[in-house]
Amino acid sequence: MYSTLQRLNHISSLATTYVMILLGLISIASFLSLPSVDVGKVEIKDLIVQKGRLRRWGARQEELASLKFDIRTDLNPLLNSYNTKQLFIYLTASYEEQSTGHTHDVVLWDRIIQRAEIRDIRAEAKNKYQWRNPSGTFKNVEYANMTLHYSLMPYVGILSSGVAATAQGPVTIPELIKR
Amino acid sequence: MINLPPSVQKVLEGRIDPKSQHLLEQFSQTFLIILTIISFISSYFSSSVILGLELFLGGLVILLLAAVPPWPYLNRYPRKFLPVRKLHQT
Numbered sequence: 478m479y480s481t482l483q484r485l486n487h488i489s490s491l492a493t494t495y496v497m498i499l500l501g502l503i504s505i506a507s508f509l510s511l512p513s514v515d516v517g518k519v520e521i522k523d524l525i526v527q528k529g530r531l532r533r534w535g536a537r538q539e540e541l542a543s544l545k546f547d548i549r550t551d552l553n554p555l556l557n558s559y560n561t562k563q564l565f566i567y568l569t570a571s572y573e574e575q576s577t578g579h580t581h582d583v584v585l586w587d588r589i590i591q592r593a594e595i596r597d598i599r600a601e602a603k604n605k606y607q608w609r610n611p612s613g614t615f616k617n618v619e620y621a622n623m624t625l626h627y628s629l630m631p632y633v634g635i636l637s638s639g640v641a642a643t644a645q646g647p648v649t650i651p652e653l654i655k656r
Numbered sequence: 657m658i659n660l661p662p663s664v665q666k667v668l669e670g671r672i673d674p675k676s677q678h679l680l681e682q683f684s685q686t687f688l689i690i691l692t693i694i695s696f697i698s699s700y701f702s703s704s705v706i707l708g709l710e711l712f713l714g715g716l717v718i719l720l721l722a723a724v725p726p727w728p729y730l731n732r733y734p735r736k737f738l739p740v741r742k743l744h745q746t
Binding site for chain 1: 668669670671672677680681684685689691692695696704708709712719720724725726
């Protein structure tokens, strides 16, 4: 502390240590006080299965499912929460294939919501990503469960995730539309 | 720094007396601890991370203004140097 530069050096190094402690306290406090979410509803309309091709080179003709859906959920307590920077929500369909017994989990649609865009999330959208089955056909799949997950990204801290909305029951996959 | 006039050199070097140095050391530690606690509590209860960081920055600027430049109140007990002695000639 004997000269000006030395005092500046010492105090700024102390200050950076304490800023890290402050940010650590903020991240712990926000992680321990996350609000709980009322699980909302996802309505599936217009689910059809038809023959198509993926949008990539060398893709074969196979059965693709496409759907439109409507989400009603209130994500404001999460968005308004202490340390939230943005939410990442994504809609997944999870189903079991009867012939092989494998369970599949596909993401159909996702979206980033920033903290400044606070409003009731009511999206009417169609699937962003094409839904295909690895075995090329949907005839061994009876029904699928749709859930809307969210992933909360804080300003400083740990990522956390959960379920924001579910469809009211399993959704039956219809027959292939023959042209 | 050598080429500057001595009065400017003195300000840039900024010597303060040893008692003030000890006091500043203790004071800056306690001040920063209390500042951290205050800014965390205020950011938690106002539910805004930015507010806590702004409070911390404001407190830090106050501390820097009060401690870094060599103010006169930090130089009240200057170190006494003995007068210059000539070595006896051999």
